[in-house]
Amino acid sequence: MISKYAQYLPKRAKIVWVLDDLIGMLVLGLALLVLNLCLGAQWPSTIIMVLNIMLIVIIGLVIGHLLLIPYYYRFHRYALDDTAILIYKGFFLRKTEAIPLNRIQNVDTTQGPLLQFFHLKRLVIVTAAHSFSIAAVDEQVAQTLRERLILAARQASEVNNDD
Amino acid sequence: MMTKSAHQPVVAVIAEIIMTVREFFFVVLFLFFGHTRSMTSRLIVIVGLILLAILFGVLRWWFFTYDVTPHEITLKKGVFIRKYVHMPFERIQTITRTQPFYFQPFDVYRVSIETSGKKDDRLVFSALRLTQIEVIEQYRQQSQTKTTESKEVPKADHVYHIQTSELVVFALTSLGSLGIFGALATVISELSMHMPQDLVAKFDYWFSGQTFAGYIIILAVILIVSLVIAFARIYNRYYHFTLTRFGVHLAITQGLLTKKEIQLRLSRIQAVHYEQSLLRRWVNLATINVLLASSGRGDKEKQDKTTIIPVVSSSKAYHVLSDFLPSYRLITPKKAIGIDHAMFYELRYEVLMSLIYLTLPTVSYFGCAYVWHWPTIYSVIGIFILSVLIIYVMICAAVRMTDQRLVIEQETLTLQTSQWLTKHVYTIPRDKIQGAKATQSYFMIKSQAQHLRVIIRNGDEAKMIDMRYLPEAEAERIIRWITHVK
Numbered sequence: 205m206i207s208k209y210a211q212y213l214p215k216r217a218k219i220v221w222v223l224d225d226l227i228g229m230l231v232l233g234l235a236l237l238v239l240n241l242c243l244g245a246q247w248p249s250t251i252i253m254v255l256n257i258m259l260i261v262i263i264g265l266v267i268g269h270l271l272l273i274p275y276y277y278r279f280h281r282y283a284l285d286d287t288a289i290l291i292y293k294g295f296f297l298r299k300t301e302a303i304p305l306n307r308i309q310n311v312d313t314t315q316g317p318l319l320q321f322f323h324l325k326r327l328v329i330v331t332a333a334h335s336f337s338i339a340a341v342d343e344q345v346a347q348t349l350r351e352r353l354i355l356a357a358r359q360a361s362e363v364n365n366d367d
Numbered sequence: 368m369m370t371k372s373a374h375q376p377v378v379a380v381i382a383e384i385i386m387t388v389r390e391f392f393f394v395v396l397f398l399f400f401g402h403t404r405s406m407t408s409r410l411i412v413i414v415g416l417i418l419l420a421i422l423f424g425v426l427r428w429w430f431f432t433y434d435v436t437p438h439e440i441t442l443k444k445g446v447f448i449r450k451y452v453h454m455p456f457e458r459i460q461t462i463t464r465t466q467p468f469y470f471q472p473f474d475v476y477r478v479s480i481e482t483s484g485k486k487d488d489r490l491v492f493s494a495l496r497l498t499q500i501e502v503i504e505q506y507r508q509q510s511q512t513k514t515t516e517s518k519e520v521p522k523a524d525h526v527y528h529i530q531t532s533e534l535v536v537f538a539l540t541s542l543g544s545l546g547i548f549g550a551l552a553t554v555i556s557e558l559s560m561h562m563p564q565d566l567v568a569k570f571d572y573w574f575s576g577q578t579f580a581g582y583i584i585i586l587a588v589i590l591i592v593s594l595v596i597a598f599a600r601i602y603n604r605y606y607h608f609t610l611t612r613f614g615v616h617l618a619i620t621q622g623l624l625t626k627k628e629i630q631l632r633l634s635r636i637q638a639v640h641y642e643q644s645l646l647r648r649w650v651n652l653a654t655i656n657v658l659l660a661s662s663g664r665g666d667k668e669k670q671d672k673t674t675i676i677p678v679v680s681s682s683k684a685y686h687v688l689s690d691f692l693p694s695y696r697l698i699t700p701k702k703a704i705g706i707d708h709a710m711f712y713e714l715r716y717e718v719l720m721s722l723i724y725l726t727l728p729t730v731s732y733f734g735c736a737y738v739w740h741w742p743t744i745y746s747v748i749g750i751f752i753l754s755v756l757i758i759y760v761m762i763c764a765a766v767r768m769t770d771q772r773l774v775i776e777q778e779t780l781t782l783q784t785s786q787w788l789t790k791h792v793y794t795i796p797r798d799k800i801q802g803a804k805a806t807q808s809y810f811m812i813k814s815q816a817q818h819l820r821v822i823i824r825n826g827d828e829a830k831m832i833d834m835r836y837l838p839e840a841e842a843e844r845i846i847r848w849i850t851h852v853k
Contacts, residue, residue, distance in 0.1 A: 288850035296809040303802040304850045309458055313451050320449070332660060333801040333822055333829035350453070358438065358455055 206300075207283040207290055216322045217340035218277050223318055225270040232263050282338050284349065289329065291338065305356035307331045313346050329353065372432040372443065378473045379431075379494035384424035385469075386493075391416060433492070437506055440480070442490055454480065454490055456510040476500060525690040529608040529677060537654075537678035538601040540646045605677050612691045619675065631673070635659050637799045637824045639688070639695060640672055641792035643681060648790065653681040655688060658825040672825065696779040697794055700772035706816045709836035710768045717764045721757050729753075763787055773834055773841075775848055782821060782832050793832055795823055803846050807839070817842040821849070 236259050244252055275295065283290045289308075291301045309332055313325040325346035327338040341349065395416045426446050434441040442452040465477045475494040480503070529537075606623035615633045640656040647653060656672035679687055685697040706712075736746055763786075770790055772783035780800065783792045804820040811817065819834045819842045837845075 287852075298807045300805045300846070301802065302804070302846045302850050304800070304852045306798075306852055307801050310453055310455060312453065314448065315451075316448050331801040331822075333824035336802075354439070354453065354455060358457060 206281065206292055207285060209285050210281040210283040210290070210292060212281055213277065213338070213340050214324060214342050214345075216324060218273055220318050220322055220324060220340060221273050221276070222270065225266050225273070228266050229263060229270075232259055232266065235259060236263075280339065282341075284352065289353070291336065301336055303329060303331060303336070305353065308353050308356065311350045311353045313350060372434050374432055375428065375492060375494050376473070376475055376496055377428070378470065378475050379492075380424045380428045381469060382477065382493035383427045384420045387420040387423040387427075388416065391419065428493075431493075435502060435506065437509070440490060440503065452490060456507045470494065478503075523611045523613055525612045527610040527676065527687065527691070529605060533678050534602060534605055534608070536650070536652065537605065538598045540644070540650060540652065540678075541597065541601050605674075608677055610675055610691060617675065617691060619673070631657075631659060633692070633694070636692075637795070638830075639692060639697065639794040641684060641790075641794075643790040645788040647678075647681075651681045652678050653684050654678060655684060658823065658830060660824050660826075695794055695796070696776055698774060698776060698779075698781055699792070700774040700781050700783050702772065702774075703769070704771055704773045704834070704841070705768060705836045706814055706838050708814075709816070710765060712811075712814070712816065712836050713764050713768050714761060717760055718757075721760065725753065768835070771834060773837070773845070775845065780821070780845075780849075782834065784832065784834065791832075793823075795821070797849065797852050799823055800849050800852070801829065803849050805842050805846060811836075815839040819845060821845075 236256070239252065239255055239259070276293075279293060279295045279298075281292045283292075286305075288302050288304050291299075293299045293301075309330045312328045312330065314328065315325050319325060319340060323343045324340040325343055327341055327346055327349060328335055329337070395412060398412050423446075427444075430446050430449075431442070431444040433443070437456075439453055439455040441454075442450075444450050444452075465479075470476065473494075475496055478490075478492040478495050478500055480490040480492075603623045605621050608621040609619070611618045611620075617631050617633060619631075637658045637660055640658055641653055642656060643653045654674060655676040656674050658672055675691065676684070676687065685699065688695070688697055732749065733746070735741065766788055767785045770783055770785040772781070772792075774781045778797045780795045780797060781792065782795070783790070785791060800821060801824055802822040804822070805817045806820070807817045815838060816836045817839050819837050821832045821834070823830050823832070
């Protein structure tokens with residue numbers, strides 16, 4: 205059951221994902237052109253064929269991802285309550301991840317050029333064993349979340365529990 | 368009280384330049400020797416590299432800034448992709464400083480700050496002055512101060528020695544021989560490369576002249592030899608195995624030729640792991656391991672679990688353990704868990720997965736066999752092996768569903784599952800659980816089932832324990848229990 209505090213990512217995230225995919229397709233398309241126009245005459249035809257198939261399959265996957273963006277967005281939510289941070293993904297394959305706030309080791313934010321342009325940040329939450337991320341949150345929200353999480357983590361100081 | 372972001376000392380540029388040179392070294396090597404080049408073009412390559420390295424070094428240094436507050440260190444780095452790393456002082460495990468020779472005239476150190484977190488969860492400064500390091504160390508000490516522990520050497524509270532007969536049984540029931548078999552084959556093939564050619568030829572002649580019975584005998588000899596080697600290895604490793612508890616510490620000593628000693632703090636134990644292979648199930652024996660939180664870097668043996676009792680009668684296991692792990696609630700879960708018909712769903716899942724994975728290879732095989740007229744006997748053998756494999760997978764899945772148990776008692780979660788017919792029971796204190804994950808496919812919605820994954824720490828990595836086809840409400844209850852931790 206999805207928590208009542210669950211929130212969607214900012215709508216801009218969709219644009220970033222679309223741009224990401226378009227850039228990826230552009231690069232792959234260029235690779236395809238170079239492969240067939242410049243190298244086609246020199247390299248053995250079997251290798252060219254195999255590379256072509258690989259590139260086309262990858263482009264197909266990227267297009268698939270592009271088409272599924274509304275789906276990913278629609279079912280990607282996160283919730284922060286007093287005890288845990290929860291992340292929800294998917295509809296056909298539903299995943300709920302829960303991390304007790306007290307187990308959080310630290311919270312990092314990263315920002316590529318696209319995210320930077322749209323004032324979004326990627327939030328990575330690290331525990332002693334694993335890490336997971338929230339794909340894109342508003343810069344402001346990222347800061348607030350980070351501070352809250354760090355505060356909770358500090359209250360549950362590992363050192364004090366060490367006996 | 369935020370301080371102003373600071374750069375590293377300018378000397379750090381040297382370190383950054385050296386790093387850049389290292390990164391581009393192979394590219395440059397390729398450009399340098401790749402084709403027959405004239406002296407001038409080689410010179411251009413070298414000068415280009417140096418200029419590039421200086422440019423990158425300066426850029427990296429310029430974009431690398433850090434803040435130190437009494438609570439945390441914050442790093443900002445990256446020329447194209449800005450990366451922010453925050454590290455609260457409470458979390459710091461070690462601060463390592465190293466000083467390469469070219470830093471000595473400047474009195475600066477390379478500093479690496481690690482937490483007990485994951486491998487890449489650390490801060491690395493290319494160069495810091497001693498005074499800057501001292502500030503960091505001071506803050507770390509302040510935030511990690513705790514009541515002093517008594518320094519006197521404690522008396523052993525409990526001691527466990529392995530009996531020779533137990534060790535022999537343990538070694539005999541260890542199925543390590545299959546790996547040895549492969550190792551032996553490698554050694555033989557390696558040896559034959561270095562042996563005189565006529566000797567190899569003679570052996571080949573003798574080997575190819577064998578009858579079917581001869582091959583069986585050779586195989587049996589190899590098998591026996593590998594069993595003996597496996598036995599000797601385990602005997603050597605666990606010889607004189609002793610487990611001792613001193614207050615809140617455990618000490619393990621073991622080994623005949625290579626002696627090994629491990630000391631660990633009880634609070635570092637993430638979970639107690641009871642393990643019982645199919646063979647040991649038949650003879651009612653079990654092995655007890657513990658999962659530890661350690662960075663385990665560069666130490667291959669520490670990566671996996673640490674054995675604390677190699678072999679013990681399965682009925683007495685927890686009784687023996689209670690002396691060594693007094694704070695643990697060790698119980699043997701009795702009641703099976705899972706939705707109605709969980710076994711059916713699990714088997715259905717395994718069949719579907721097998722079909723998905725096997726369809727493409729099988730169809731392509733038969734396609735090729737048809738086109739190139741491969742002998743039918745191969746297909747028959749292939750189908751036989753495949754069916755055996757699928758049946759084995761089904762048996763394992765059935766055993767797993769029968770073995771699956773879950774109990775919450777006070778502050779302890781006990782999970783029992785089996786993998787490839789080996790039974791595993793994990794006893795996990797609530798505060799050692801790092802996270803949980805519930806998954807549900809579209810087909811599981813009607814039956815209100817969820818898979819639950821409990822994440823704990825083992826060495827430097829995450830250990831996932833999966834419980835399949837739990838009732839949705841039960842999975843939610845467990846996640847709630849896990850997240851409401853002190």
